[in-house]
Amino acid sequence: MSDPILLGLSGSLRKGATNRMLMREAARLFGPSTFVEADLHLPLYDGDDEDARGIPEAVQRLADQIARADAVIISTPEYNKGPSGVLKNALDWVSRTEGKPWMDKPVAVMSAAAGRAGGERAQMILRAFMVPFRTRILQGPEVHVADSSNQFDAHGRLVSEQYEKTLRILMQKLRAEAGF
Secondary structure, eight states: OOEEEEEEEESSSOTOOHHHHHHHHHHHHHOOOOEEEEEOOOOOOOOOHHHHHHHHHHHHHHHHHHHHSSSSEEEOOBTTTTOHHHHHHHHHHHTTTTTTTHHHEEEEEEEOOOTTTTTTHHHHHHHHHHHGGGGGEEEOOOOOSSSSGBOTTTSSOOHHHHHHHHHHHHHHHHHHTTTT
């Protein structure tokens, strides 16, 4: 059996974002896999542009990556008590593609944020955003990394044993849900 394909989506575009670090830590703890980081640098969704030009190549590439993945991890920041516009825009665009790439896909969500709730509200809203896609979203354990700028070392590894333990359990469950 070959290694599973694990796709990671970070709701933050910053290279040094704590959600990007959390996504990469999740991939490390998932174990052997072909890990692919999605590129969410997409144009803003505009129905007129879609009518005139069709689905942008970058959006179709993302939809194809989702369809090919054995499992998906999504790490979202919390901006103004919700997920980032970058992440919502990507979900909106993918919903316009053919083939229902999210259907029945094992998905784990997580969040890292500056606040003491660690992005809990953003994650709750993200879970609601995923309902129409009919994924197999894991219900837990929930990973909400609070005070996120102080939770990673210089190599992007979690410093808290508790956060790492919880993330490891979530990744074990995702791996099992994906059949590996």
